Amino acid sequence: MRSQNEFSYGGDATVKRPELNKEVSDKDWDNFVYNRKSLRGKHKELWQHISGCRQWIKVERDTATHEIFKTVKAHEDI
């Protein structure tokens, strides 16, 4: 069990950057940069163990109860 203080929040993990070398509409950029679902309940999000091993991880957490269901490495699917 690590202290919350060691971690830094990285936001919604389901947001995908538009692919390179493809036509990208303003709407696509808008969705990538600004628009968020910000779900109540289970939320997949990125955290960094910034005061520790500095790894990025994906966490599935309940945004109303803070219960954590699952954690995986950043490149893995949750």
Add this chain to the structure above:
Amino acid sequence: MQKYSIFNLIKNAFSGHQKWDLAWKDATPKKEYDVVIIGGGGHGLATAYYLAKEHNITNVAIIEKGWLGGGNMGRNTTIIRSNYMHDDNALFSEFGMDLWRKMSQDLNYNVMFSPRGIINLAHSDAQMNVFARRGNSMRLNGIDAVLLNREEVKEIIPMADFSDNVRFPIFGGLMQPSAGTARHDAVAWGYARQADSMGVDIIQNCEVTGFDVVGGKIQGVRTSRGDIKVKKIGLCVAGSTNILAEKLNMTIPVETHLLQACVTEPVKPVLDSVVTFGAGHFYISQSDKGEMVMGGDLDGYNSYAQRGNLPTLQHVLTEGIAMMPFLSKLKMLRTWGGIMDMSMDGSPIIDKTHIEGLYLNCGWCYGGFKATPASGWTFAHTIAQDRVHKLNEGYSLSRFNTGHLLDEKGLGTKTWIS
């Protein structure tokens, strides 16, 4: 409606104050309204009031999931100010300051508006330069701003730490003397009472479960207390905007986060203005009851919890004690949290949407309370006239798409880069 006055107070004293009218009715929903406002907080109540008062639209319902003023209206730190640099924010907020000054008379309800001034402390020469620039911008927009040097700040808040060996010495500050505080609950109750008296139905314990949208037009709203036919709906649900947006298949430039506040035990008068720490995020004022009212940063991750965690509170109070060391001797009386609409540029949204008849009022970040009257006034105009007012033009939903961001402080959802 019974007028609140000294004469009525004396008259009612003879009957032991048992015969006062109820301030507002507990309405049950009708089948159809001209306008439905979702959210019975300050902004929703103010919107309904100005719809009735300024636009003669009185067939209006306010639908509230919980109880009136029980969300952020009852959880804020009651600060009122218009110390903004950008024109859109400055003119909107200063319009609001005028409404605040007249509010107690206008609503026939004492909202205890107290223009005690706000001081933003500066802790470096560079910060003094930035404050001078913001102060000049404010004055160009007709807002009072005074740049104070270290000695002038010391005269106003001698209890702050002015010793030389501190990490963030006080260089001076920017003061808006006309800023202040008000009694937050009274604002909600005052608006509710007046709106009710003009025919607005205030419906509490009524949750929105869905919307009827046909051909891109609003036709009605479904609630836990029955379906309502309506052509115009105003969303005033900061803290739950993402939840309702999902029911409308909308994704909006807002994330829902948690902000904490706290008060100490009441003490004798020591601080007669609002003060903010310039090297972090901490603000403090003293309530009329004597409690030191404090707040600061977001908890820093998406949250609907309405209660906070300790690390952020510790961090915020460390800043407070660095600024005013006497605070360490006080006992904490209460801490609480509210859920905020954090917009991506730190400024709110008051606009129409792509759905005809659906109007959006959200994204208030740290500053919803002070905006209550101006938000209600401009939102009522936007709904009644089906077009935005000049004052809320800058608060458009499309600005994120077009790049016309209103990044007053560069503070959006991401406290970790602030």
